[in-house]
Amino acid sequence: MQGSEPKAMPVQNRGALRRVVWIVDDSALDAERARRALADHYTVQVFPDGTAALEALGSNQAPPDVLVLDWVMPGVSGIEVCRFVRASSMHARMGILLLTARQQTEQVVEGLSAGANDYLSKPYATSELEARVAALVRTITLLDRAEKAEATIRDLLAHVPDALLVLGEQHRITYANPEAKKALGRPSTGSLLGRPICEVLPELSAELFAVATGEEPFALPDITLDGEVYAPTVRVFPVDLGLGSTILALRNVTTRRMAEVRRLDFYSIIAHDLRSPLSAMLMRSELILMGKHGPLPREVIVDLHKMQGSIRTLVGMINDFLDLASIEGGHYKLNKEDVDLGALVESTADLLRPLLVSGELSFELRGTIRQAAVLADRRRLAQVIANLLSNAIKFTPRGGKITAALEDAETYIEMAVEDTGGGIPSDQIPKLFQRYSRADSRMSGTGLGLMIVREVVEAHGGTVGVESTPGRGSRFWFRLPKPSGRGGHRSALAFHAG
Template identity: 25%
Template sequence: MYQRAAQLYQKTSLTSCQSPELAADSLEELRIALEELHVAEEELLQQNEELTSIRNQLEAESKRYQELFDFAPDGYLVTDVLGIIREANRAAATMLNVPQKFLIGKPLVNFIPYEERSAFRLQLQQLHNTERVQEWELRLFPRHTTEFDATLTVVTIRNNNGDVAGWRWLMRDITARKQVEAKLREIELQNLRLQETTRIRSHFLAIMSHELRSPMNAIIGFSQLLLRNQQDRLNSQQESMVQRVLNSGKHLLRLIDEILDFSKLEANCLALQPEEFNLAELISDTTAEMHSLIEQQNLKLQVKLNLENPLVVNDKYRLRQVLVNLLSNAIKFTNVGSITIEAWEPSTERIAIAVEDTGIGIAQADLKDIFTEFRQANQTLVRQHGGTGLGLSIANRLVQMMHGSITVTSELGQGSTFQVEIPRRVTLS
């Protein structure tokens, strides 16, 4: 504006004052210059407002960053290239047990255990060649407290020339994580030991079962020969003794078979052999074989077969083993009353079999463990009748292999009902 006014003054001074047109032109130029000045003033005011708004935003962002930095749950530090602390938040001060203002200017190496400081300094030198170090695990030694495990994440700070100006450090206390990891390692080690113990036990049971089967088969075979030999008749006392030997031998062989089956199941060595068979015939044959035992107990047997299609594709021998186990338990623990075996079709693709007795029943507290190996509900009766405590566990595992389920409902003193449900056609995966 000053320049324009000086030019107009010089121009009008050099020209005759008798030219009114020139004065008018000069005044017009002055007016235009004033308008331009006003526009420039408005632009400056607008730019000033924008700058003020930007400054306020920057101050708010700076305050927000400082609050995030100060109140972050993890420890944050900023150091120079020598590892001298230049900034520290509250979490870092708490972790290192030093007030925030006194942390500034302290070397970070002061908080490293003495025996690990050489390695820390070496790593600090190597930070010049990297932009970021993730999850650097080491121990920190706070002032007047015990050391703890921590992870450090380090990010390089560079100046405008691209040179390293320092580092940002994120510190995290991982003592709890280390304790959990140690506990997990201990549990894994215990599991490995248990697995090895189970493997050795299963191997031992399998070997012993095979070794015991041979002499037991010989005892049973010779006992049957003595009872069948008509040429050299035994007297009644001798026949009774041989019969007891035979019965005991068969009982021991059943126990050995249970142990052998259990060891195979434990080692995942038992496989199903599916075939098509008539379920009604299987149930009839199985109950017929056990009819003598039922008569000895003076029990009544009822068989209910509600099957439109009795053909099933499954492992006939293993399903018979399940039925024998359930019927044997029913006979064993029923002194008075009856036993009922029923088969029906819940759907076209499912088969259900139930064995119901009027025996002593099972307490509600024992139902949850009824299919657990070596667990038996009534130890007194078990001692009277014998058994390994593996029968129901084996039956449960066999039914699961058939992609089925086995359940029990019972009330103490009112009897029990075991129900097996399997697919009509088992598929082996």
């Protein structure tokens, strides 16, 4: 019996705005039965045939949220009403439930193809009618929320101070906020939409976008637009946001970059002015040690050697600052050529051999690879190797051992420096390649060496890392990609640290 059928849960409170349902059925009995089932939860209006429903849709009357249509009616049938509704974009969100006694697969397919969202076979239980209408209303409610969320996002994008571009397939522009149109010198969005970003901003090649694959912001090299400097940041989302999955932000950093240049120029001048007298002090002390003013007492010789060590430390600190100024100032260039990594490690270790001897340390180069060629800037790569070896020498006690190891992997060549020092606490490892960071705060230095190592290696397209166990030493490594070709290849690549 009807009274024994379970009631569907209401989709909203009575106090909320009620959804509107139209019932179109030529059977007054069936229409009344449907009206009673839905009237508690919705504003229901009944139409005796398809013609009356179409006239109501064509008037100024607000359309319903859900249309419950009988398939078979005299005159205009339910499926014809369905086709008419779907022909207009004005009613695209309207949910349509088709009532039919036809249950053959081809007839069901015909009804759904005409635009119905769902169908219900006659005779039906009123609880099933309520449940199917409630499902359509939930879908419409979700669409409402999604549209409101999109409108909110558009409003936010329109008012952010940065220029924002949303990119769809093939990195084509699908949205540009007012700041983007202003930065790109385009008075209207129409001149931007649909165009590839690499065509609008040739400085941003497809290769740059290829490396940005996560939701975390990925900084791209600065670009200049009409005399203004912008710092691009790209973020790639795993799902389409409605307009695309990639957001490109252009932040105007002209004032900041000018301030940075002035600051770095000031630091560079000071560093250069300091390095010259320090170098002169080293030369004079060396002449004194060589006997320019006669024999020296042993105590004076020891003190002079200590002074020289301190001066060399200061010179090293100044060189680190100058390297940092070069990296951050955008004046850093890599002059790439084929470099035999094994030979470069050997020659760099030879330069540091006096430090190995004075520290009573043994050194071994393992896994030498014949023609272990990488495409790199020889001087900068030697700086990386020297920094890693110097760190190992500094933190390895007398009698310890330092090992440089080369490994030939499928896509890269790895160079690692292992020591038998005290190791590094696990909480300090994440900080090692950051600016001004030292594993042992008691040691002298700027803490810039490992940061410079990271910047140089990453500028070569490589990666750096470290493994360490307290009391068992440390292993610092870097990996460089194998070159696609060899044979005297040289190139110059400008690099700017983000």
